[in-house]
Amino acid sequence: MPAPASGPRSVDRALDILDAVADTDRPVTAKALARRLGCSLSTVYHLLGPLTGRGHLTRTGEGYVPGPRAVALHRSFQRQLGAGLGAAELLRRVRETAGLPAYLTVYRDGRITMIDSTTPATAQDDPFAPGPEVRAHATAHGKMLLAQLPRAVRHRYLDSHGMARLTERTITGAERFEAELVRVRGDGVAVSIGEADPAYACLAVPLTPPGDGGPGRVAHALSVSLPAEDFPRRHGEVRAVLTREAARSVSGGRRP
Template sequence: MSGPQSVDRALALLDAVADAPGPLSAKALARRVGCSLSTVYHLLGSLTARAYLIRGPDGYALGPRVPSLHRSFQRHLGAGAAVAALLPHVRRTTGAEVYFTAYRGGRITVIDTTAPLTDTQHPFAPGLETRAHATAHGKALLASLSRAARRRYLADHGMARLTERTITDEERFEAELASVRERGVAVSVGEADPAYTCLAVPLPSRPDHALSVSLPLEDFRRRRGEISSLLTLAAAAFPTASE
């Protein structure tokens, strides 16, 4: 087997291992990917040789090449030393979990966060953002796009109803984004997750990036103005890409 089908199946194996709670055997991977065991062994050999996977007594797990890919991913999307310093600073000043998000190539991605990676219950995690219409960072980034680009994004990704507060009507969403542009701050009150509110501001020096925080609803009600000001100040101080 060679060509695009081989690449696609190798990536499917990598995804299956990444999504699993623990190591997976070759037989389990063959069932998940839907191909023969001999094919799986062939592809696993290449993935382990390149250190994308490792083979242990309980099966296959992610290998040491993966963290370096993540670091390169962050660097390519603008999360360098400035972001590494910014996020914990905002975490200390606001007392809320912090996120750095980017719009690139028609997709919105959470690049980095102060939320512990081991907290699997946290509703916002690094990776592709599929709920941009319901999150503050998604609104902040979509508000900076042209109407045509925004329509393409929503056509590609949809506006699923996630909670009773989620905005799913395009015209109402446009009005919401007009308010975001006017205020300079995007807010999502229980739209992506009923237990959380998030606030976001675009970075003046990098309009395709956003800085955001998430916090429980009660904290938001008490500290909305304070946190909005802290976020705005932090974003304004962020250096340009050339600095």
């Protein structure tokens, strides 16, 4: 029988276990984890011990689920990226005023992440769930954040993440995308209609003044989503809500 993983390999497998549990909607058994990782059941139990002991996972009668430590890590992540009480209040106001899901997205050190939203955690149909944003070129919040970056920094991001065609509306050409970002900077509002998901449109405004995009640079975008079919009649109203609430947040010293 193979010896339990140790050293860096053990760390990788422990993180694989966390990812496997986080990526499912139901408890995951140790046997299922062993099959997914392609390792022995004894190795999986060897790694599950400290993960459950430290609260990163919890064992239930049906299998393993995220533990209470996940909540603390999530809150720390949000706090360090600027999603404090001011951000939560801002999202709540936008949600109540526009009657639409509101989101807070951040760029830091080459990554774009949606860090908070007004959508309940139990929702299954939200097209823009919190987490790493892999469709930045096709979303309004992604466009807004990329538009704030220097050209060289933006190109490094796009070279690293690519510009996959997600729908027939997705912009995948570099020159056309640059022209789109020029429009975003001039207009102060980014728009995506069916580019990331054919059924949805989104609008975004900046919450952070322009910066140099260097190490430690953090930029925020405020956005909402709505059915694409509703965009023609609601885009003016929604844009007004976003720009007003963003200005109110910044002027009131509550910027994320």
